[in-house]
Amino acid sequence: MAQQGKFRKSKKSDDFNLDNYLEEQSEEAYPTEEQEGFNEESSSFFRNIILVGAVAVASFLWYFDWSPSNAYNFFFAEEATTQQTAGGINIDIPPINIDIPEINVEVDIPEFNFDEVDQGGQAAPLNMSFTDYMAALNDRGYLDNFGSSSLSTMYQNNVPIEYIDELGQAGVLDNFGGTSITTLFTNNVPTEYINQLQAYGVLDNFGGTSISTLYENRVPTEYIIRLRQAGMLDNFGGTSISTLYGNNVPFEYLQALNEAGVLDEFGGTSISTLYTNQVPTSYITQLSESGLMDNFGSTSISRLYSNNVPISFIQGLEDRGLLDNMSSQSVIDAYRIDGE
Structure with missing residues (x-):
């Protein structure tokens, strides 16, 4: 009896199914088709990612002529040099900074010599009608510079066409009206003196009366230029400059007053x-x-x-x-x- 109890199957063993057990073991050893498909999809996805990345890197390097240094400089260099490709040749063009120094050109203009100028005398008659006078100015292109009053003033004071033409040829005619030109001519101011004031860039500071005063007092253009260089030319007119020059007032005295x-x-x-x-x-x-x-x-x-x-x-x-x-x-x- 005891031996019979010894070999009796347990209750649990009655539920054991050998077929099911073998099927489970076979599934673990050999994956199903569904599992294999999933694994293949994952592997393909990662391969595609790698391929796309490789193409992107290749395109990026191609854009920079297959030069990793150019690509690095594009993003990280503080001052990347400009690259130009011509016929497959890379040319490095460094930044160009050119400091152009200020150039001061001193024009050597000879000083006006008052003693060499013919002071002239009474103006000679024009020996032409007023209509001919206007026609002569029109032929030279000067008629539009003057109004009827200016034309009458110049004609009545016998201002010759040649004097006006000299001012026009020197490019200073626009600085004066008919009255100023008449003043200059009647005071025997030669066009050479006016031209020199223009050459030194100080003509715009004076009118016809001031220039006549400067010339009559034989004020050299050099004296006027020194006033301009000292920044004091705008403080004085022709009469004041003539007075200062005539009284031999030194520039040092003027500069001391200016600095004060x-x-x-x-x-x-x-x-x-x-x-x-x-x-x-x-x-x-x-x-x-x-x-x-x-x-x-x-x-x-x-x-x-x-x-x-x-x-x-x-x-x-x-x-x-x-x-x-x-x-x-x-x-x-x-x-x-x-x-x-």
């Missing part, structure tokens, strides 16, 4: 008065810095300086409200009475 910011306070005659009376620019500068320039002109300043009146005394009068009621002579008298 008081040059605009005076004209050529006033500056000449100050210089002639040996008033130093320091005295004038102190007046300006003390706010006293509006109280005195050049003659008064010269008188105050000549009488040794110090700026401090003048400032004291201003501080007490007395200066507005006093002339320069009153200031001098007060200074003397106070015992200097």
Whole structure:
């Protein structure tokens, strides 16, 4: 009995199915068609990705002439040189930076010689009618430059066609009207003097009357050029420049006034008065810095300086409200009475 119990099958073994077991083992050893298809799809997808990537890289390198360095420079270089391909040849063109220095060309223009010019005399008659005068100007292309009043003025003052033509040939006719041309001609200003002012680039600073004044006072163009180079030409007209030149006022004196910011306070005659009376620019500068320039002109300043009146005394009068009621002579008298 015991032995019979020993070989009795268990309850669990009654449910064991050998066919099912063998089928499960065979499926594990040999995958099904569905599983194989899935694996093949995954493998094909990755191969396609790799192929597309390879084509992209090849295209990118082809664009940069198969040069990895060119491709790198395109994205990362700070200053990539420009590449041009011509007939399969790569040409490196570096950036070109050309510093062009400023070129100052000094034109050697001979100084005008006043002694070599014929000063002329009374203008000769034109010996032509007014209609012929206009026709002659029209033939030379100058008629449109003038109105009827200008034409009449030039004709009545016997301004010859040749004089107008010389101005036209020099390219300065547009700078003047009929009255200015008449003034220049009647004052015997030669076109050579006008041409030289034009050559130095200072003609636009003057009209016919100013140029006539400069010429009559024999002011050399070199003197005018020095004023321009010092930045002081716009401060003066023809009369002032002639006065400064005639009184031998040195440029250093003018420059000192300009640097002190008081040059605009005076004209050529006033500056000449100050210089002639040996008033130093320091005295004038102190007046300006003390706010006293509006109280005195050049003659008064010269008188105050000549009488040794110090700026401090003048400032004291201003501080007490007395200066507005006093002339320069009153200031001098007060200074003397106070015992200097």
